[in-house]
Amino acid sequence: MTTPLLHSSKPLSKTWFNRIFTLTYSTIVFVHLFRHCRTLIYSPSASSFALFIADFVLAFMWLTAQCFHWNPIERKTYPENLPQLVKESEYPSLDVFICTADPIKEPPVGVVNTALSVLAYEYPTDKLSVYISDDGGSKLTLYAFMECAKFAKHWIPYCKKYNIVDRSPEVYFGCDTAWFSETDEIKVMYENMKSRIETVVQSGDVSLDEIMESDFRNAFKKWTPDFTRRQHPTVIEILLDNCVDKDVDGVVMPNLIYISREKSNDKPHNFKAGALNVMIRASGLMTNGQIVLVLDCDMYSNDPEAPLRALCYFMDPNADPKLAFVQFPQRFSCINKNDIYASEFLPETQILSLGMDGLLGVQFMGTGGFFKRHVIGDIPSFGVNKFSNGIHSKPITSRDVLVSAHEAASCNYEDNTNWGQQTGFRYGTLTEDTYTGFRLHCEGWKSVICNPKRAAFLGGSPSNLNDMLTQIKRWYLGYLEIFFNKYCPLTYGVRSMNPLHALCYTHYTLRSFWSIPVIVYAFLPQVSLINSFSVFPKVSEDGFLLHALLFLGAYGKDFLDFVVFGGRTMQRWWSHQRMWLMWGLSSYPFALLEWSLKSLGLSTSGFNVTSKVVDEEQNRLYEQGVFEFGVESVLFYPISIASLINLLSFVKGVVIDVILNGRLEELFVQICISGFVVVNSWPIYEGMFLRKDRGKMPLKISLASLATAIAICVASDCLWFSKVRRS
Numbered sequence: 001m002t003t004p005l006l007h008s009s010k011p012l013s014k015t016w017f018n019r020i021f022t023l024t025y026s027t028i029v030f031v032h033l034f035r036h037c038r039t040l041i042y043s044p045s046a047s048s049f050a051l052f053i054a055d056f057v058l059a060f061m062w063l064t065a066q067c068f069h070w071n072p073i074e075r076k077t078y079p080e081n082l083p084q085l086v087k088e089s090e091y092p093s094l095d096v097f098i099c100t101a102d103p104i105k106e107p108p109v110g111v112v113n114t115a116l117s118v119l120a121y122e123y124p125t126d127k128l129s130v131y132i133s134d135d136g137g138s139k140l141t142l143y144a145f146m147e148c149a150k151f152a153k154h155w156i157p158y159c160k161k162y163n164i165v166d167r168s169p170e171v172y173f174g175c176d177t178a179w180f181s182e183t184d185e186i187k188v189m190y191e192n193m194k195s196r197i198e199t200v201v202q203s204g205d206v207s208l209d210e211i212m213e214s215d216f217r218n219a220f221k222k223w224t225p226d227f228t229r230r231q232h233p234t235v236i237e238i239l240l241d242n243c244v245d246k247d248v249d250g251v252v253m254p255n256l257i258y259i260s261r262e263k264s265n266d267k268p269h270n271f272k273a274g275a276l277n278v279m280i281r282a283s284g285l286m287t288n289g290q291i292v293l294v295l296d297c298d299m300y301s302n303d304p305e306a307p308l309r310a311l312c313y314f315m316d317p318n319a320d321p322k323l324a325f326v327q328f329p330q331r332f333s334c335i336n337k338n339d340i341y342a343s344e345f346l347p348e349t350q351i352l353s354l355g356m357d358g359l360l361g362v363q364f365m366g367t368g369g370f371f372k373r374h375v376i377g378d379i380p381s382f383g384v385n386k387f388s389n390g391i392h393s394k395p396i397t398s399r400d401v402l403v404s405a406h407e408a409a410s411c412n413y414e415d416n417t418n419w420g421q422q423t424g425f426r427y428g429t430l431t432e433d434t435y436t437g438f439r440l441h442c443e444g445w446k447s448v449i450c451n452p453k454r455a456a457f458l459g460g461s462p463s464n465l466n467d468m469l470t471q472i473k474r475w476y477l478g479y480l481e482i483f484f485n486k487y488c489p490l491t492y493g494v495r496s497m498n499p500l501h502a503l504c505y506t507h508y509t510l511r512s513f514w515s516i517p518v519i520v521y522a523f524l525p526q527v528s529l530i531n532s533f534s535v536f537p538k539v540s541e542d543g544f545l546l547h548a549l550l551f552l553g554a555y556g557k558d559f560l561d562f563v564v565f566g567g568r569t570m571q572r573w574w575s576h577q578r579m580w581l582m583w584g585l586s587s588y589p590f591a592l593l594e595w596s597l598k599s600l601g602l603s604t605s606g607f608n609v610t611s612k613v614v615d616e617e618q619n620r621l622y623e624q625g626v627f628e629f630g631v632e633s634v635l636f637y638p639i640s641i642a643s644l645i646n647l648l649s650f651v652k653g654v655v656i657d658v659i660l661n662g663r664l665e666e667l668f669v670q671i672c673i674s675g676f677v678v679v680n681s682w683p684i685y686e687g688m689f690l691r692k693d694r695g696k697m698p699l700k701i702s703l704a705s706l707a708t709a710i711a712i713c714v715a716s717d718c719l720w721f722s723k724v725r726r727s
């Protein structure tokens, strides 16, 4: 008898095409760089030097990106075959960590929904534990979870009885679903719970009079007057205990545990990685699930069978013992039709990731990753093991267990240990996810991506431009921290793993250098055009063909991956390439700048949590696909300056150089580039000149950008270009 198949993989059919394209395009790139060098030697100038640097960075980034396209694979799981191989009683125990950090930016009702969607997993409840990590140290969040625990006793049996697919109540009640006899009752319960939580969150405080259960009342006494989010003792509350709690049908409930680790003003807390390491240790003492799932607070489960898909890999009798984690790519719920902010991250989550999967494994994406616990930190590797053996046989509410768990969550626990260095989620960067995955891959661990048709998890994404730019800036700052580190992907990585895989990491971690070509191409040809100075070959010269091939090849391949192979609309592709230009002008250079300041000791990097608040007005704009500029963000400056310079140069070039002086042939490339940026900048012009709503570009930014743009034009004429012209 053949064993039933749990998963399969095959190379993507476009692989051969990818490889031929890579080889052909590389040849053109090399010829181009060679010509650049020749120019630099025989007729050097400031502009040809700048263009060389820009093209060199583009070429390097392009080359490293090809590693993703070399061997992409596609995987499938067959959870329906699982019962033939594994009995439910043999399923590994599963601990889920849900991180939250701020009750204002991350409304507790949302976190509760995420938790409910996971608590209601199709998984034996006695093997399931959900931990809430509250870095906000907020009693509002604790209150919300007390409510959650009560409601879960109704919600879980309801979902299982009627085989509900959407197990986040907010999602379930938000769409047209089948109605059962109990639906109305459950809906009222949910609405009541939601409004109680929202009232408490709005009031900003929990009134003890409202809390009947004496245990719960005691919990809030920890919030003494000197308790702040940056300085407070550990709070651990067991809200559901599967030894005691039963749902309304008498079935055992999963564990639900709230943990807010100790914080101290004078100790670095290492952001989310620090929180996750506390979770690993505390859960290790309490429930010690063999599998650990890491989730962001807004990533609710969209498929109650997702853990079974992960088991298809972990429980496979022939599984690779080096398999460390199964990653479900991030997918997002409320993206507008044309995805104006490129929030889908299609390349990173669903195209490039398949390429890494075909090498040694997909990167860890911070959320939606199922890990084997022992890979990221087992109890024996706790450093100094102060814990008595056999603690696991004790109930989680026992004094011993709780005392040890408090100790494991204290901020001095990691002193003189390897936590964050060699064990657990790794510190030293704002993108702990990529870094931890990278280090695990360096150690020889592997990972797989699991991307079933129905998304396993869905999350929110920034719904305004500033949040999006800020998020990308944080990621790319984090990436620089990874690159310029002892374990640099290019030096250490290339030696420790498949070099192609290391180059994938190199590509990601250096992406902020894309700011160099984007800035050069957004300003240099334009400023030259304003001064009627030609920097590219004429249409009749063969260098022109090279430029055209390079541009069309790069954009064409991107288009194919996105639209033809990726099945997305043209508009989405357009939005994506436009956001790349915007990031290149704002998030990337600011990431580089902040990293430089940090390296010089002039600033420190902080984790700016992305807001998950839904603002009606903002949402309406977003739904209509209109850009939201509404805040005075410095990230908007370079974007608006570039859009204005391009407009000025385009108009000047067309009217004066082409129509009046007939220099089209000579300035064709520059006019094309300016025109391309002008078309891309349309939403910015609208935001500056045409719109009247709250989301328009703040006047201060428009005026300052206009002044800067004009100043750049005038200055270029007076200083640099007059010299160029003379020489």
Ligand SMILES: O=c1ccn([C@@H]2O[C@H](COP(=O)(O)OP(=O)(O)O[C@H]3O[C@H](CO)[C@@H](O)[C@H](O)[C@H]3O)[C@@H](O)[C@H]2O)c(=O)[nH]1
Binding pocket: 099, 100, 101, 102, 106, 133, 135, 270, 271, 272, 275, 295, 296, 297, 298, 365, 366, 367, 430, 431, 432, 433, 471, 474, 475, 478, 607, 608, 609, 610, 611
């Ligand atoms: O000190 C902190 C900061 C953040 N978080 C949590 O981390 C998660 C991600 O934060 P968010 O503001 O949503 O950042 P994103 O940029 O959306 O997160 C992406 O990028 C992060 C790395 O920068 C990864 O950790 C995330 O998993 C990934 O979704 C949230 O649940 C936060 O509550 C903490 O627990 N403690």
Ligand SMILES: [Mn+2]
Binding pocket: 296, 298, 460, 610
């Ligand atoms: Mn997020």
